[in-house]
Amino acid sequence: MKIKSPQDFWAGLMFIAFGLFFVVVALKFYQMGSSVRMGPAYFPVVLGGLLATLGTIVLVNSLVLAGPAVAKFHFRPLLFIAASSLAFAYLLKPLGLPLASIALIFICAYGGHEFRWKEVAIMSVVLVIFSVLVFVEGLALPFPICPDFIEVCPIR
Amino acid sequence: MDGIFSNLAIGFVEVFKLQPVTMWGMTLQHVPFNIIMCLIGCLLGTLIGVLPGIGPVATIAMLLPVTFNLSPIAALIMLAGIYYGAQYGGSTTAILVNIPGESSSVVTCLDGYQMARQGRAGPALATAAIGSFFAGCVSTLVVAMFAPPLAEVALKFGPAEYFSLMVLGLVAAVVLAHGSLVKAIAMVILGLLLGLVGTDVNSGVLRFAFGISELADGIGFVTVAMGMFGICEIIANLEQKEHREVFTSSVGKMMPSKEDWKRMVMPIIRGTALGSALGILPGGGALLASFGAYTLEKKVSKYSHEFGKGAIEGVAAPESANNAGAQTSFIPLLTLGIPSNAVMALMIGAMMIQGIAPGPQVMTERPQLFWGMICSMWVGNLMLVILNLPLIGMWIKLLSVPYRYLYPSILLFMAIGVFSISNQPFDCFLMAVFGLLGYVCVKLGCEPAPLILGFILGPLMEENLRRAMLLSRGDPWVFISPSKPISMGFLLASVALLVIIAAPALRKKREEVFVEET
Numbered sequence: 001m002k003i004k005s006p007q008d009f010w011a012g013l014m015f016i017a018f019g020l021f022f023v024v025v026a027l028k029f030y031q032m033g034s035s036v037r038m039g040p041a042y043f044p045v046v047l048g049g050l051l052a053t054l055g056t057i058v059l060v061n062s063l064v065l066a067g068p069a070v071a072k073f074h075f076r077p078l079l080f081i082a083a084s085s086l087a088f089a090y091l092l093k094p095l096g097l098p099l100a101s102i103a104l105i106f107i108c109a110y111g112g113h114e115f116r117w118k119e120v121a122i123m124s125v126v127l128v129i130f131s132v133l134v135f136v137e138g139l140a141l142p143f144p145i146c147p148d149f150i151e152v153c154p155i156r
Numbered sequence: 157m158d159g160i161f162s163n164l165a166i167g168f169v170e171v172f173k174l175q176p177v178t179m180w181g182m183t184l185q186h187v188p189f190n191i192i193m194c195l196i197g198c199l200l201g202t203l204i205g206v207l208p209g210i211g212p213v214a215t216i217a218m219l220l221p222v223t224f225n226l227s228p229i230a231a232l233i234m235l236a237g238i239y240y241g242a243q244y245g246g247s248t249t250a251i252l253v254n255i256p257g258e259s260s261s262v263v264t265c266l267d268g269y270q271m272a273r274q275g276r277a278g279p280a281l282a283t284a285a286i287g288s289f290f291a292g293c294v295s296t297l298v299v300a301m302f303a304p305p306l307a308e309v310a311l312k313f314g315p316a317e318y319f320s321l322m323v324l325g326l327v328a329a330v331v332l333a334h335g336s337l338v339k340a341i342a343m344v345i346l347g348l349l350l351g352l353v354g355t356d357v358n359s360g361v362l363r364f365a366f367g368i369s370e371l372a373d374g375i376g377f378v379t380v381a382m383g384m385f386g387i388c389e390i391i392a393n394l395e396q397k398e399h400r401e402v403f404t405s406s407v408g409k410m411m412p413s414k415e416d417w418k419r420m421v422m423p424i425i426r427g428t429a430l431g432s433a434l435g436i437l438p439g440g441g442a443l444l445a446s447f448g449a450y451t452l453e454k455k456v457s458k459y460s461h462e463f464g465k466g467a468i469e470g471v472a473a474p475e476s477a478n479n480a481g482a483q484t485s486f487i488p489l490l491t492l493g494i495p496s497n498a499v500m501a502l503m504i505g506a507m508m509i510q511g512i513a514p515g516p517q518v519m520t521e522r523p524q525l526f527w528g529m530i531c532s533m534w535v536g537n538l539m540l541v542i543l544n545l546p547l548i549g550m551w552i553k554l555l556s557v558p559y560r561y562l563y564p565s566i567l568l569f570m571a572i573g574v575f576s577i578s579n580q581p582f583d584c585f586l587m588a589v590f591g592l593l594g595y596v597c598v599k600l601g602c603e604p605a606p607l608i609l610g611f612i613l614g615p616l617m618e619e620n621l622r623r624a625m626l627l628s629r630g631d632p633w634v635f636i637s638p639s640k641p642i643s644m645g646f647l648l649a650s651v652a653l654l655v656i657i658a659a660p661a662l663r664k665k666r667e668e669v670f671v672e673e674t
Contacts, residue, residue: 008336011600015342022349022364030361036630040356040363043618047349054342061338071599077394078595081387081567082588088571089584097572104571105564112394112560123561127568139225141576 005067008058015055022048080111097136097143098128160300167527170229171535190230190532197234198536201241202544205248206551208255210566212242214386216502218566220378220509221573228510229525233532235506236486239499240292240533243442243479244540247284248551251277251471260442260478263450267463267470274466279412281548283420283468285541286412287476291428292537295483298432299490299530303519306491310516313642315623316634320646322617325494327650328437329609331657339602347607350375351614358622370582377505379574379583380611381498383590384597384604386570390563391595410545412468420472423453427473431480436487437496445481446474483533490526491516494613498605501612 003009026041026048033039084107091100105124109115135141171194174186204215216235223231246261251268264284271280313321330340353364354374365371412420430452431445453473454463463470486503488496493515495501507514512522519526544551574583594604628634636644 007599007601008339011339011342011602014596014600015339015346018346018349025364030356030363031359034630035625035632038358038622038625040359040361043621044349044352044363047345047352051342051345051349054338054345057338058336058342068601073599074391074395077391078592081391081394082591084567085387085571085584085588085591088568089575089581092575092581101568104568108564108567109560112563114560119561120564123564127565131568131572135572135576139222141221141572142579143572143576 003062005062005065006070007068008062008065010070012055012057012059012062015058016052017055019048019050019052019055023052077111081108084108084111092143093148095147096145097132098145099147101128101131159304160297163304163523163527164300164531166523167529167531168535170524170528171233171531189227190233190528191535193226193230193234194237194532194536195539197237198241198244198540198543200234201238201243202245202248202540202547202551203554204238205242205245205261206554207245207557207562208249208253210389210562211259211385212239213381213498213502214389214566214570215242216499216506217378217381217386218570218573220502220506221576223506224509224576228507228512228522229528231506231510232503232525232529233536235503236529236533237536240479240482240536241540243475243482244285244288244544245551246478247288247471247475248281248544248548249555251280251284252552253555260446260482261475263446263474264471266450267465267467270464270466271468271471276466278410279416279468280471282410282412282545283416283471284475285544287420287424287427287472288479289537289541290424291431291476291480292483292540293534294428295432295435295480296530296534296537298480298484299487299533300527302436303487303491303526303530306487307516307519310492313516314640315620315627316640316643317646319617319620319624320635320643320650321492321494322613322620324646324650324653325488325496326606326609326613327653329497329606331653336601337657340606343597343602343604343606344610347610347612348614348617350380350607351611352618357615357619368582370578370580374615375586375611376574376577376583377501377612378577379586380590381502381505381608382570382574383587383592384594384608385498386566387587387591388594388598388604390567391591392598393559393563416468419459419468423449423457423469423473424476426452426456427476428480431477432484434477435481435484435496442478442482442485446478449473449477479537486529486533489514490518490529493518495609498608501608504612 022044026044030041031039032041032045084104087107088100088104091103102124105127106120109120132145136143136145171190172188173190175189176183176185177187177189200215201212204210204212216238219235219238223235226234243260246256247264247268250256250261250264251272254265254269256262256265268280268284271277326344330337330344351374353371354362355372356363362372427449430449434445434448450470450473453469454460457463457467457469459467459469485496485500488494489500489503493504493513495504504514512518512525570587571584574587575581577583597604624634625632634640636647638644
């Protein structure tokens, strides 16, 4: 058996995995009910089954019909973009908006093609001032500005 | 006709209303706030339209949390402005740089850039603006005329009709997606399933949450949209090294010649008509409209041999059509509460944030909101045409800003927006996860747009299905019984669409269209 369309092959597998996951979890933990009074499991089981079926069709097709290869994954931007948004999320409360923003900007800029310290530094200063003025002062989003360890915050 | 004008009057009063505004601790009386929001929306829309690599979906998603603090009408006016503003902006980039700033201006590249190379960038830009403005005026009237009767019909819909209508909407969305039909359907279903995560309304059971308390209210729609579109777009853009040659040597004089005027009139009218019609269809919108109009014009125009070599018709028709389509795609949203594309799905999200249940009752219960939004579209179009021509120099300058300055800002605003939804880091985490999922899907040749539509319709569909089945005592024939002709019609139309599309001849045609596009 030869895979003729790798793209479809993996897509099919992904759909089957998602479909079965929803079916199995729904059947195991929730009630089916009847068609008159549908339980919480009814709709997910039907849809999950449908998804797995469609996945199988895509999978079978990929063994018969030729198709494109899976395009190359670029892990560098993927990793750095994901890491930067996580860093922002988990640093915002303890360190405040300015420091969390700087972390995000530096990490994601590092994931790009060129990384120039000076440029990124200037960019972070501008963006921090802008976001503090617009989001915290202007739109009153409840974000801390100073890190936790500074007891008296000079701003606000 | 009288009714329309009195309704439009309500709208205009609302748009120009003066109201007190408090910002940065200052309170100002008598500020035309709605108009200001309209202007901001249009400018932002043009900006992101001009810049390749960020589209209206990501921008609207990014701004949704910001609209918490606005009045519903101001929020919707601004978000709508972003969508049609992006149609204006996209053409500038297409003509000057030969890169579509927006997916809906792909075809404008073909003839617009050729015109620019012949030193006629000015007339090309002017044609695009004039065509868009005309289309904007006409389609505003179309919305005003067709929305009320449709809403009246929709008020009589029961759960069975709604369920069938949603099926039709999803099928239409699938048909218009790129690439494989089966994969697009699978993406819709995956979206529907993801939409079910959270508390089940009927039984109160927490589904697919796995003990994560943040998932009790379900996965946030904004989070999914930003991940699948915003994050995914950034990663895709970072894959290739940027190379952008701005064709700015001289825009030349703007005014089209007499000959140009003569040649653009009919294409603009035809483009507007086709665009308005395609926009109303579920799954339609700006993208399809521009393709349809270009193809049509190529067939009927007596200058068809000039197409691809700088024919003014090839700019006028698709640019009018995409703007008309962008506006009439608000009709299904405003009258039925059903989104016809990803941007409209976000508008539903915006309405829900404001505590408005989208649907036919919006027009009768909140006429100011409904008509105000429609009138704002016309005012917005006027602002765009007045502002855009003098501002073109500024937009061109923006085009030379390298992407490495842009994406950190975009990412920061997205992170701030998502974080502010519930003030929890978890949403940002989910955004990253959906960015990853979106990236994998794109690599596997699966479009994310159908997933988003499925996601927003998932809970609604389940709810209506359950209600319909309860009312019919478990008889599945309720959806196609003769006593429910509307529901039956919707389902038959869905089946017909699928059959037509699956037919080999059309399938080939459809692939051709989308191949041309990429």
